[in-house]
Amino acid sequence: MLKAEQITVTFGGVRAVSDVSLAVPAGELLGLVGPNGSGKTTFLNAVCGIVPARGSLTVADRPVRLGRPNAACRAGIARVFQAPQTYGELSCLDNVLLSTSDRRLLGLTGAWPARPAMWKRERARWAFAMSALETVGLESCALEPASLLSYGQQRLLELARALAGSPSILLLDEPSAGLNDAETAALAALLGAVRAAGNTLVVVDHKIDFLDALCDRLVVLELGRVIASGPPDQVWRDDRVISAYLGVASDAEH
Amino acid sequence: MIRPPDYRRRHFPAIAAFVVLTAVIGPLLSTSRADQFLVDLWLVYSIAVLGFYLVFGLAGRFAFCQTFMMALGGYTSAWVTRDHSFLLGVVSAIVVTALAAGLVGFLIRKAQHFYFAMATFAVTQIGMTIVGQATSFTGPNGQATGIAPPSLFGHVFLQDADIFWLFLGVLTLCLILVAFIERSPLRREAVAARENGLVASLSGVGVQRVQLVLFMLGSAFGGVSGSLIGHWQGVISTDSFGTDLSIGIFLMLLLGGVDSIWGALIGAAVYVALPRLLSGIEHYSSIVYGVLLLVVVLAVPGGIAAAVRRLPRRFPRRFSRRVADAEG
Amino acid sequence: MDKFVALTASGIAYGAVLAVVALGFLVLYKATGVVNFAHGDLVTLGAYLAVWTTTSLGLPTVPGYLAAIALMGLVGVAIERVAYAPLRSRPPMVVVIATLAAAIVIRGIIAVWQGSEPKTLAGPVGNRVVHIAGAAIAEQRLLITGVAAVAVLALLFVFQRTPYGRQVRALAADPEMARLTGVRTRLVAMGAFALSAMLAALAGILIAPLGAVDLNFGFGLMVTAFAAAVLGGFGSLGGVVLGALVIGLIQQLFGGYVLPDYAATFPAIVLFLVIAVRPEGLLNLTRSRL
Numbered sequence: 001m002l003k004a005e006q007i008t009v010t011f012g013g014v015r016a017v018s019d020v021s022l023a024v025p026a027g028e029l030l031g032l033v034g035p036n037g038s039g040k041t042t043f044l045n046a047v048c049g050i051v052p053a054r055g056s057l058t059v060a061d062r063p064v065r066l067g068r069p070n071a072a073c074r075a076g077i078a079r080v081f082q083a084p085q086t087y088g089e090l091s092c093l094d095n096v097l098l099s100t101s102d103r104r105l106l107g108l109t110g111a112w113p114a115r116p117a118m119w120k121r122e123r124a125r126w127a128f129a130m131s132a133l134e135t136v137g138l139e140s141c142a143l144e145p146a147s148l149l150s151y152g153q154q155r156l157l158e159l160a161r162a163l164a165g166s167p168s169i170l171l172l173d174e175p176s177a178g179l180n181d182a183e184t185a186a187l188a189a190l191l192g193a194v195r196a197a198g199n200t201l202v203v204v205d206h207k208i209d210f211l212d213a214l215c216d217r218l219v220v221l222e223l224g225r226v227i228a229s230g231p232p233d234q235v236w237r238d239d240r241v242i243s244a245y246l247g248v249a250s251d252a253e254h
Numbered sequence: 255m256i257r258p259p260d261y262r263r264r265h266f267p268a269i270a271a272f273v274v275l276t277a278v279i280g281p282l283l284s285t286s287r288a289d290q291f292l293v294d295l296w297l298v299y300s301i302a303v304l305g306f307y308l309v310f311g312l313a314g315r316f317a318f319c320q321t322f323m324m325a326l327g328g329y330t331s332a333w334v335t336r337d338h339s340f341l342l343g344v345v346s347a348i349v350v351t352a353l354a355a356g357l358v359g360f361l362i363r364k365a366q367h368f369y370f371a372m373a374t375f376a377v378t379q380i381g382m383t384i385v386g387q388a389t390s391f392t393g394p395n396g397q398a399t400g401i402a403p404p405s406l407f408g409h410v411f412l413q414d415a416d417i418f419w420l421f422l423g424v425l426t427l428c429l430i431l432v433a434f435i436e437r438s439p440l441r442r443e444a445v446a447a448r449e450n451g452l453v454a455s456l457s458g459v460g461v462q463r464v465q466l467v468l469f470m471l472g473s474a475f476g477g478v479s480g481s482l483i484g485h486w487q488g489v490i491s492t493d494s495f496g497t498d499l500s501i502g503i504f505l506m507l508l509l510g511g512v513d514s515i516w517g518a519l520i521g522a523a524v525y526v527a528l529p530r531l532l533s534g535i536e537h538y539s540s541i542v543y544g545v546l547l548l549v550v551v552l553a554v555p556g557g558i559a560a561a562v563r564r565l566p567r568r569f570p571r572r573f574s575r576r577v578a579d580a581e582g
Numbered sequence: 583m584d585k586f587v588a589l590t591a592s593g594i595a596y597g598a599v600l601a602v603v604a605l606g607f608l609v610l611y612k613a614t615g616v617v618n619f620a621h622g623d624l625v626t627l628g629a630y631l632a633v634w635t636t637t638s639l640g641l642p643t644v645p646g647y648l649a650a651i652a653l654m655g656l657v658g659v660a661i662e663r664v665a666y667a668p669l670r671s672r673p674p675m676v677v678v679i680a681t682l683a684a685a686i687v688i689r690g691i692i693a694v695w696q697g698s699e700p701k702t703l704a705g706p707v708g709n710r711v712v713h714i715a716g717a718a719i720a721e722q723r724l725l726i727t728g729v730a731a732v733a734v735l736a737l738l739f740v741f742q743r744t745p746y747g748r749q750v751r752a753l754a755a756d757p758e759m760a761r762l763t764g765v766r767t768r769l770v771a772m773g774a775f776a777l778s779a780m781l782a783a784l785a786g787i788l789i790a791p792l793g794a795v796d797l798n799f800g801f802g803l804m805v806t807a808f809a810a811a812v813l814g815g816f817g818s819l820g821g822v823v824l825g826a827l828v829i830g831l832i833q834q835l836f837g838g839y840v841l842p843d844y845a846a847t848f849p850a851i852v853l854f855l856v857i858a859v860r861p862e863g864l865l866n867l868t869r870s871r872l
Contacts (some may be wrong), residue, residue: 043380064332072456079456082267087446087450097442098256098443098457098459101458105341106439108440126256130256142256143256143258161457163382165457255732365858369812372805372808372857373810373854373858375805375807375850376849376850377850378845379802379847380850384844508679539690540686540687540689541676543690544683544685545683545687547679551679551680
């Protein structure tokens with residue numbers, strides 16, 4: 001589904017992500033791990049087009065222009081941020097409506113001359129957005145402003161917004177951060193259900209148990225490079241992964 | 255069917271109530287010529303500030319060129335009506351200001367916040383200088399004189415009392431157009447683009463397009479207002495649209511409230527009425543405006559409109575609590 | 583040739599004043615993050631205060647100027663107390679609006695106090711001129727350039743070499759971190775407001791003798807200075823000085839040779855073009871952590 005080749009991001013001389021190539025087949029749930037500062041979030045940012053990057057990216061075999069959030073969105077890439085990015089002033093329903101995949105009659109034409117047609121489309125959009133809110137269990141807060149939600153709820157809202165765009169691939173950045181054990185378990189169940197519905201996901205996280213239970217495959221980054229890839233139990237036995245996390249072996253040997 | 259909150263607000267009954275109320279109270283207030291002038295001025299400024307609401311309140315674009323758009327609309331209309339009808343003058347004012355805003359907005363589509371403010375201020379400065387120099391278009395010293403009074407369907411609006419009805423009509427039309435936007439997906443797209451453009455564009459919102467459209471539309475409202483002022487007064491000069499009015503437009507919207515269409519009307523009313531209410535100390539009106547703005551920003555960040563909107567919510571709640579206490 | 587020399591000299595003098603205005607603006611921005619809409623009106627107020635100290639109080643020129651600058655330091659502190667300190671934790675937009683309110687109040691106070699008639703400020707060197715390469719150049723312009731250069735160098739020294747400058751730079755780089763590591767934000771803010779207002783007054787006093795002082799005197803100067811700051815990159819003090827000189831020269835030379843009627847618009851055109859080409863300036867104000 002998603003194929004990233006030799007993605008490189010530099011910040012003023014520092015290579016935050018360096019020649020990372022990654023292929024995610026349709027329907028897979030891929031875990032992306034690595035120590036702090038290994039470039040996981042930057043890699044996601046590059047794929048979403050919100051930081052300038054070099055390399056090539058295709059979604060469903062169609063090339064996607066890097067550095068353009070709108071292009072990433074059109075290609076079917078959706079993102080859930082680590083710090084929830086919701087619009088506090090808008091209601092939860094409006095937040096979800098923003099990413100609707102039916103983008104016709106959203107402008108002045110819909111507001112003025114074509115109101116009946118706009119209303120028809122809007123009704124369909126509302127229904128669809130409500131179903132996305134129901135998926136994450138936020139339907140009871142649909143009309144509340146998003147600023148009243150808790151941290152965890154805001155992340156669920158963002159997930160609903162991402163799902164409402166019917167994305168080809170969904171990128172989640174540390175979805176379990178700041179959640180307690182019960183909430184993490186509920187999130188794992190939810191992501192499992194999302195995946196079972198046929199979605200493709202990439203999840204960045206630090207909670208190993210959470211990822212091991214969910215993922216088919218893990219990719220490990222260190223200092224902006226891929227150092228290991230494979231099923232979770234195999235990855236965790238890899239020497240380079242162990243030394244990357246514990247920071248011992250390699251320095252001592254050389 | 256669950257509707258988003260923006261579709262639940264009762265814009266049209268409120269507009270109808272406003273029009274009826276103004277139609278009754280407006281003539282009552284206008285006992286003298288000076289008062290009639292102020293009422294008309296309130297209506298025509300309201301149109302410009304309503305446009306500025308679209309640009310600044312809704313799209314969050316810190317534009318400093320609304321007075322230039324008013325001037326451009328005024329001069330364009332004055333020039334066109336030398337040979338053509340009033341209606342064509344107004345329409346050409348709309349078209350020209352929308353196109354001018356489109357060009358400016360496109361060139362600086364990526365500029366944010368303060369940079370946008372300064373770039374649009376530069377536009378005002380350049381535009382006003384050109385207008386002052388292009389005497390064949392405007393008139394000697396940038397002063398257009400002898401502008402024909404407004405006339406519609408054979409009726410010529412000569413008296414200020416007549417003009418009142420024309421301005422109220424145009425303002426009503428503008429309010430309806432804005433209310434349609436408030437009750438459409440364009441509103442949520444604009445709010446999202448304003449609050450966090452990057453994330454909005456990742457959701458598929460055409461951030462730059464939304465902001466450009468609202469900038470053009472709001473500027474066109476400014477053009478209408480400027481055109482009406484020209485035809486009403488018969489004379490306009492670059493002084494009619496100077497720095498004081500630039501700051502005044504901001505003041506009106508901020509005092510009234512940036513987050514509803516009523517803020518524009520309330521702010522314009524306060525701005526126009528204040529010098530009259532302070533008669534005797536008009537000298538200090540500018541200081542009063544400034545202090546008032548500071549107080550409003552500190553006490554009710556949403557402006558007077560937000561304070562008014564909160565009242566009815568507060569009272570019934572207290573009332574119902576009291577009822578509940580009594581019953582319980 | 584003499585015309586070129588004369589225009590260059592006035593361009594440099596004008597640029598020097600712009601640099602002082604822009605630096606005042608920038609000092610405040612760096613220390614507090616406030617984009618001060620009232621800066622132009624502070625320039626106006628400084629010039630009016632100098633008119634007042636030299637005419638109404640009858641002080642000799644230079645002590646009168648110094649008194650005006652000192653008073654402006656107090657005005658800066660007062661603005662910090664009234665319009666900024668209560669808003670410390672509010673969103674930036676509210677603070678910007680508060681500075682706009684301050685601008686309106688200052689403008690109103692000047693109008694009530696001094697009336698709307700333009701005033702003139704006597705310069706310390708009168709109308710004397712010197713001849714350089716055949717061009718007659720007002721001594722005031724040389725004085726402006728010299729004083730502005732001293733002020734800019736002093737400011738650079740303060741920023742690079744003193745504890746105060748270090749604290750301001752720390753606040754500019756990362757306000758949260760600076761606060762946590764013990765930078766006394768209140769004092770730094772108060773100092774920045776005072777310094778910024780004094781620089782505004784200095785600029786106003788330097789340029790006022792070349793023309794007349796009215797209510798819009800400082801506002802136009804602020805916009806032009808902002809063009810200089812944007813051109814210079816908004817970040818580095820040196821860049822801003824360079825930008826100011828370029829803008830000053832463009833305005834005088836183009837105005838002198840090409841389109842004299844439009845001279846006032848050149849800074850505006852440069853400002854617009856720079857923003858159109860580099861929309862985020864060189865400094866992204868909206869960078870958020872994602």
